[in-house]
Amino acid sequence: MIAPGATIGILGGGQLGRMTALAAADLGYACHVYAPEPDSPAFAVARSTCAAWDDLEALDQFARSVAVVTLEFENVPVFALERLARRVPVRPGPSVLAVTQDRLAEKEFLRTNGFPLAPYRGVDSAEGIGRALRELGGPGVLKTTRLGYDGRGQRVIGSPEEVEPALAALGTRALVLEAFVPFEREISVVTARRADGARASFPPVENRHEHHILKTTIAPAPIADALATEAMRLAEAIAERLGVVGLLAVEMFVVSGGRLLVNELAPRPHNSGHWTLDACPVSQFQQLVRAICDLPLGDPTPFAGAVMDNLLGEEVASWPELLAEPGARLHLYGKREVRPGRKMGHVTRLRPLAGALMR
Amino acid sequence: MIAPGATIGILGGGQLGRMTALAAADLGYACHVYAPEPDSPAFAVARSTCAAWDDLEALDQFARSVAVVTLEFENVPVFALERLARRVPVRPGPSVLAVTQDRLAEKEFLRTNGFPLAPYRGVDSAEGIGRALRELGGPGVLKTTRLGYDGRGQRVIGSPEEVEPALAALGTRALVLEAFVPFEREISVVTARRADGARASFPPVENRHEHHILKTTIAPAPIADALATEAMRLAEAIAERLGVVGLLAVEMFVVSGGRLLVNELAPRPHNSGHWTLDACPVSQFQQLVRAICDLPLGDPTPFAGAVMDNLLGEEVASWPELLAEPGARLHLYGKREVRPGRKMGHVTRLRPLAGALMR
Numbered sequence: 001m002i003a004p005g006a007t008i009g010i011l012g013g014g015q016l017g018r019m020t021a022l023a024a025a026d027l028g029y030a031c032h033v034y035a036p037e038p039d040s041p042a043f044a045v046a047r048s049t050c051a052a053w054d055d056l057e058a059l060d061q062f063a064r065s066v067a068v069v070t071l072e073f074e075n076v077p078v079f080a081l082e083r084l085a086r087r088v089p090v091r092p093g094p095s096v097l098a099v100t101q102d103r104l105a106e107k108e109f110l111r112t113n114g115f116p117l118a119p120y121r122g123v124d125s126a127e128g129i130g131r132a133l134r135e136l137g138g139p140g141v142l143k144t145t146r147l148g149y150d151g152r153g154q155r156v157i158g159s160p161e162e163v164e165p166a167l168a169a170l171g172t173r174a175l176v177l178e179a180f181v182p183f184e185r186e187i188s189v190v191t192a193r194r195a196d197g198a199r200a201s202f203p204p205v206e207n208r209h210e211h212h213i214l215k216t217t218i219a220p221a222p223i224a225d226a227l228a229t230e231a232m233r234l235a236e237a238i239a240e241r242l243g244v245v246g247l248l249a250v251e252m253f254v255v256s257g258g259r260l261l262v263n264e265l266a267p268r269p270h271n272s273g274h275w276t277l278d279a280c281p282v283s284q285f286q287q288l289v290r291a292i293c294d295l296p297l298g299d300p301t302p303f304a305g306a307v308m309d310n311l312l313g314e315e316v317a318s319w320p321e322l323l324a325e326p327g328a329r330l331h332l333y334g335k336r337e338v339r340p341g342r343k344m345g346h347v348t349r350l351r352p353l354a355g356a357l358m359r
Numbered sequence: 360m361i362a363p364g365a366t367i368g369i370l371g372g373g374q375l376g377r378m379t380a381l382a383a384a385d386l387g388y389a390c391h392v393y394a395p396e397p398d399s400p401a402f403a404v405a406r407s408t409c410a411a412w413d414d415l416e417a418l419d420q421f422a423r424s425v426a427v428v429t430l431e432f433e434n435v436p437v438f439a440l441e442r443l444a445r446r447v448p449v450r451p452g453p454s455v456l457a458v459t460q461d462r463l464a465e466k467e468f469l470r471t472n473g474f475p476l477a478p479y480r481g482v483d484s485a486e487g488i489g490r491a492l493r494e495l496g497g498p499g500v501l502k503t504t505r506l507g508y509d510g511r512g513q514r515v516i517g518s519p520e521e522v523e524p525a526l527a528a529l530g531t532r533a534l535v536l537e538a539f540v541p542f543e544r545e546i547s548v549v550t551a552r553r554a555d556g557a558r559a560s561f562p563p564v565e566n567r568h569e570h571h572i573l574k575t576t577i578a579p580a581p582i583a584d585a586l587a588t589e590a591m592r593l594a595e596a597i598a599e600r601l602g603v604v605g606l607l608a609v610e611m612f613v614v615s616g617g618r619l620l621v622n623e624l625a626p627r628p629h630n631s632g633h634w635t636l637d638a639c640p641v642s643q644f645q646q647l648v649r650a651i652c653d654l655p656l657g658d659p660t661p662f663a664g665a666v667m668d669n670l671l672g673e674e675v676a677s678w679p680e681l682l683a684e685p686g687a688r689l690h691l692y693g694k695r696e697v698r699p700g701r702k703m704g705h706v707t708r709l710r711p712l713a714g715a716l717m718r
Contacts, residue, residue: 004678004691022381025404028678028691028704045384045404281686296683303663303709319363324655327640332363332387345387350662 002067002293004028009066009088011080012073013040013048015333015343016269019277020072021046023285029293034062035073041334042072053080063087070246070292072268075101075147091195091245091292092267099242100265103145103176110262113241115234117262118253119179129163129177136179142166145174154212156180181261183253187221189235190273192287192297195245200287200297201232202280207251207272210312213341217308219275220353227258234260242267247288249273271343275306278329278348304350316344361426361652363387368425368447370439371432372399372407374692374702375628378636379431380405382644388652393421394432400693401431412439422446429605429651431627434460434506450554450604450651451626458601459624462504462535469621472600474593476621477612478538488522488536495538501525504533513571515539540620542612546580548594549632549643551650551659554604559646559656560591561639566610566631569671572700576667578634579712586617593619601626606647608632630702634665637688637707663709675703 002008008024010017013035021031021042031046038050047065051058059080063069069090071081074097081094099109104122111117121132123142133140142163144153155166157177167173186209191201206221207214220228235250242248242265249270251263273284282290282298290297311318316338322330332345361367367383369376372394380390380401390405397409406424410417418439422428428449430440433456440453458468463481470476480491482501492499501522503512514525516536526532545568550560565580566573579587594609601607601624608629610622632643641649641657649656670677675697681689691704 001679005693005695018384022384022404025377025381025693026690028693030403030693044389044406045381047403281688290682296679298682299685320360320655323649323657326658329640331385334364334384334387334389336364 001295006030006067006293007032007047007065008289008292009034009062009069009084010042010046011035011069011071011076013037013042014072015041015335016072017042018045018333019274019283019331020070020269020285020288023283024289027286027289029289032062032066034058039336044334053077056083059083060087068292070268070288071097074266074268089292092248093243093245096242096244096267100267101146103143104174105145106265107176109242110238113238115238115262116260118181121177123175123177124173126163126167129157129167129175130160132177133157133160133163136177139180140177141180142170143176143178144170144172145176146172152212181253181255183255183261185221185223185254186251186263187223187231187254188249188251188270188272189231190247190249190270190276190284190287191232191235191239192247192284192291192300193236193239193244194291194294194297196294197240198297199236199239200300201235202273202276202284202300203302204228204231204252205272205275211341213310213312213343214271215310215312217272217275217306219279219302219306219308223254224258227254227260231260234262238262238265246291247273247284271310271346272308274331274346275308275348276300276302277331279304279306279350302353305353306348306350308346308348310343311345311347313338313340313342313344319345322347360654365389365426365652366391366406366424367648367651368393368421368428368443369401369405370394370428370430370435372396372401373431374400374694375431376401377404377692378633378642378690379429379628379644379647382642383648386645386648388648391421391425393417398695403693412436415442418442419446427651429627429647430456433625433627448651451607452602452604455601455603455626459626460505462502463533464504465624466535468601469597472597474597474621475619477540480536482534482536483532485522485526488516488526488534489519491536492516492519492522495536498539499536500539501529502535502537503529503531504535505531511571540612540614542614542620544580544582544613545610545622546582546590546613546619547608547610547629547631548590549606549608549629549635550591550594550598551606551643551646551656552595552598552603553650553653553656555653556599557656558595558598559659560594561632561635561643561659562661563587563590563611564631564634570700572669572671572702573630574669574671576631576634576665578638578661578665578667582613583617586613586619590619593621597621597624605650606632606643630669630705631667633690633705634667634707635659635661636690638663638665638709661712664712665707665709667705667707669702670704670706672697672699672701672703678704681706
């Protein structure tokens, strides 16, 4: 057990790292944030190291200063994680990231372990894409295997003539073509897992996107109890099979007939879990700290329902009205520069939850 | 209005400063903590300056680095506050602290402005104490006028022969003798006030002490609605008369017949307001940030009742059980050294509140 008073290392300095550091401080931990960007928002609330991911000396010094390492940025190079892991527990570890950093490896992992997902093909040429489109029997979504997020690195392909422009736009041949799945809604589950296998899941939430960026999370998702239970079971089974220590966010599609298809995995705090800060006895960020420090996991049962809206780009200018709105919980990330679509903050509004226990 | 992104200066580096810095970060502010003690818990979550209160150069540099100054330690010397106030708004300001730092000045302020308090006499000799005891007509509590807290700097005096030993123990002649008041319970109100006079009060809470140190806060206090309203009215009137910008905590005795007597004022976040972190839409710490930055004050209406217990000294060793207790909200302050009676953390347990609105 890594007791309060110890220092937690956090890789990545964005809002997820910042909120993790705040949650760790609330339990008496110190944090040390490592990130390459000088203006990282998390630097302001913890000790910080600003260095590149391939700065081995900085990585070694960082490893010596902390009791455990976690991450808020899932594209930390695996070699950097392995370097850190020589000296200190890295949670989640390099083998988890090796899978989730590569969309094709992730899908292969899911498929070979029997988890449900939409049909897909790994492709690396126009001919391959044409063949895959025919095999999948309909339109598809062409995605880069690496570094895609918030809709970057993907294109919908409905017909063969859209292949070449898409290839040019994506600028890489390391690609996956997914069958386009008409879905009823998108949901996600954030589950926590300790090294000894203990686990706890927040209930599934529904996510609504605008221009491929998460805009709104509705918690809990308005789905049948049996489907919610199945979504949590699925997330926990994936976390177990992957060997995640920390958090795993699992995005899923609900397709017709109430079936679930896994869309994406993220082994870190997730935007769709921000509502837990205001509506659960333990937030996803505190739960991460508990999981990586071998502490008892907290109770993930919400005491309220919630609607969380991201403040993207210039939307953050509405902060004075949000502060004046009774009951609106505003969270801002301390980012200096406003850019279109940039996640500047979020606001959560609670609502009564049928049958909620106040505890 | 001091907008998110600005830097808030905090004088004092204890747990109140730490929790203020965490709340400020959650609204997108940066913080700069100034404190003389190298091991100040708040240093870990903000930019920090470790310097003495009479280090004028450090004070000037600090003032240049921040948009507004507040405090978590009410005994910051008034000359230091005045020095800072030449360059930057200090909230609450030097004139407030000049009153609340001196127990006799505070009582004179309350008395001359017609606020209810127990009979008292300023005394500076054994003869004066004897005379005051006779005038007050019963036992009294002898207190130093300055730097008393958590029961330090006070002695109960029931008879003339207890005077000399008390004088020797207190080690100063700057004293106040208060009539000993049999009270039903001790309550407190934390009220927030902006520079433009806008105000908002958390409901009164009941406080229970052990060895003169706050042990338990019960929120809201189990008192009649009319008395609760009167307590909030009193706290707001005192804050208005004092010209507080920020928070004012007002400790009161409920005496027989349901009358209120003001005991003590603290123009800062207060231990009896920690429950607001877990049971109100806005915590006392965020409310302080809102008040000093001229933001709309938050809704102080609790969505749950709460019992807050301080973890004093070795009691903090119970943290593993508290983390394992469903619904117990644990907060630790990151203090390295455990000393008897030292405030190491607190735990809040919620309970349903009749008629509470979830918002």
